[in-house]
Amino acid sequence: MKVKVLSRNPDDYVRETKLDIQRVPRNYDPSLHPFEVPREYTRALNATKLERVFAKPFLASLDGHRDGVNCMAKHPKSLSTMLSGSCDGELKVWNLTKRECVRTLQAHEGFVRGMVVRFCGTSFFTVGDDKTIKQWKMETPGYGEEEEPLNTILGKSVFTSIDHHQKEGVFVTCGQQVDIWDEQRSSPIRSFSWGVDSFSCVRFNPVETELLASCASDRSIVLYDMREATPLKKVIMNMRSNTLCWNPMEAYNFTCSNEDYNLYTYDMRYLDKPFTVHMDHVSAVLDVDYSPTGKEFVSASFDKTIRIFPKDSGHSREVYHTKRMQHVISIKWSSDNKYILSASDEMNIRLWKANAAEKLGLVRQTVLFLSFTSSVRTSSNLQVPGIKSNVMKERWISEQCRMLTINR
Structure with a gap:
């Protein structure tokens, strides 16, 4: 019985440094992507249509x-x-x-x-x-x-x-x-x-x-x-x-x-x-x-x-x-x-x-600081023990009472 073993050279896939981009294997054979050109044409056409829809020069x-x-x-x-x-x-x-x-x-x-x-x-x-x-x-x-x-x-x-x-x-x-x-x-x-x-x-x-x-x-x-x-x-x-x-x-x-x-x-x-x-x-x-x-x-x-x-x-x-x-x-x-x-x-x-579809005006803060969302979500959702969580809650309540007294 003949068994074919899949093998690959790890040197072709392992990054030299952590700053390198991960290599993603792709097969560019046209026979595997029969509608690639029509699909890309449709995307480009839709993008152009949307640009004209939003054009208010x-x-x-x-x-x-x-x-x-x-x-x-x-x-x-x-x-x-x-x-x-x-x-x-x-x-x-x-x-x-x-x-x-x-x-x-x-x-x-x-x-x-x-x-x-x-x-x-x-x-x-x-x-x-x-x-x-x-x-x-x-x-x-x-x-x-x-x-x-x-x-x-x-x-x-x-x-x-x-x-x-x-x-x-x-x-x-x-x-x-x-x-x-x-x-x-x-x-x-x-x-x-x-x-x-x-x-x-x-x-x-x-x-x-x-x-x-x-x-x-x-x-x-x-x-x-x-x-x-x-x-x-x-x-x-x-x-x-x-x-x-x-x-x-x-x-x-x-x-x-x-x-x-x-x-x-x-x-x-x-x-x-x-x-x-x-x-x-x-x-x-x-x-x-x-x-x-x-x-x-x-x-x-x-x-x-x-x-x-x-x-x-x-x-x-x-x-x-x-x-x-x-x-x-x-x-x-x-x-x-x-x-x-x-x-x-x-x-x-x-x-x-000058660009008819360009959005002008002030950038909203939700858009301006969108890059911070992932880091904020990570820091705010940290899992902590129950006892420590109760202590943090009590500290937050006491801080709110103190601020309320000061504001009076």
């Missing part, structure tokens, strides 16, 4: 403007502070935590074309159709004090955009040309032009802080270096670009929003063709802003929608829209990577989640 609407909101600006030091400018020249400072306006001032006559907060957060700059650049205090004036700008510069033409240097007291504006200004002077320290009628947007590079880029009316994107006397490079596209935004983590990459319903991501070292073409919008794209991580960006379009794109993907992962929201003119991604702010021409600013 819209958080709040900030009302108060009496005309369409044309531009917005983030505060570099405060997550809860945001500025907005409207088409009637009115500027509002918002507290996003309380979701209310904390300050209102008449900044310009006509449109507020652009605004930016100084890198230290103590003041902010605005430009408008009245050909002026104004610097304002971030602090609200005291009771009875008039709202007056710290400094006013009168230009020769209308300014369409403004941005501030990340480390120095220098800012840049664009209109008929690109001008670089020192905060202490009333005339530009340097001006750039490349045979272009006008510029619609200009942005400093947040990493390589001496570089900047602009969108021009002749369908071109022009790159500059503050240290040079002439522009660096120029790329001409099929249709005009409205705005652009630099990637905050990848110094050479930027994304521009175009009139041909697409967005284009370029590497400034290779401007022959775009790095990625981002499609899905069905009308002109008006604004774009990157997340602080640099992995995603959000776009605002004339088709009344907001779309979130991964930086390497040609299609959006999320689209936000409401029945009342009209053409979205400006868009911002909050500095904590959790919220998106959109401004549209029906006078509203809307607050959205």
Whole structure:
């Protein structure tokens, strides 16, 4: 009689140290798991459906403007502070935590074309159709004090955009040309032009802080270096670009929003063709802003929608829209990577989640200390002798009586 004995080498199963993971024997033969792929597909599909069920991206609407909101600006030091400018020249400072306006001032006559907060957060700059650049205090004036700008510069033409240097007291504006200004002077320290009628947007590079880029009316994107006397490079596209935004983590990459319903991501070292073409919008794209991580960006379009794109993907992962929201003119991604702010021409600013299904708010203590449950249960359920248990009970009763006497 032949007997087959099961044997194994214990060295293959015994851990070398107690920190090693226990080895679990598994048989990966597909014949033993005939429905593995359909089962995993069903699980993934159910998880996706549940995520869509719990997706509630819209958080709040900030009302108060009496005309369409044309531009917005983030505060570099405060997550809860945001500025907005409207088409009637009115500027509002918002507290996003309380979701209310904390300050209102008449900044310009006509449109507020652009605004930016100084890198230290103590003041902010605005430009408008009245050909002026104004610097304002971030602090609200005291009771009875008039709202007056710290400094006013009168230009020769209308300014369409403004941005501030990340480390120095220098800012840049664009209109008929690109001008670089020192905060202490009333005339530009340097001006750039490349045979272009006008510029619609200009942005400093947040990493390589001496570089900047602009969108021009002749369908071109022009790159500059503050240290040079002439522009660096120029790329001409099929249709005009409205705005652009630099990637905050990848110094050479930027994304521009175009009139041909697409967005284009370029590497400034290779401007022959775009790095990625981002499609899905069905009308002109008006604004774009990157997340602080640099992995995603959000776009605002004339088709009344907001779309979130991964930086390497040609299609959006999320689209936000409401029945009342009209053409979205400006868009911002909050500095904590959790919220998106959109401004549209029906006078509203809307607050959205960056991740539609993410649960926000305070964590309940039952969830926060869930990891302590097992250790607490072990310590509270220790078995003790009956005599010791009675002594502990008497001590607890006497302690309660003592506390009751003290509280009286």
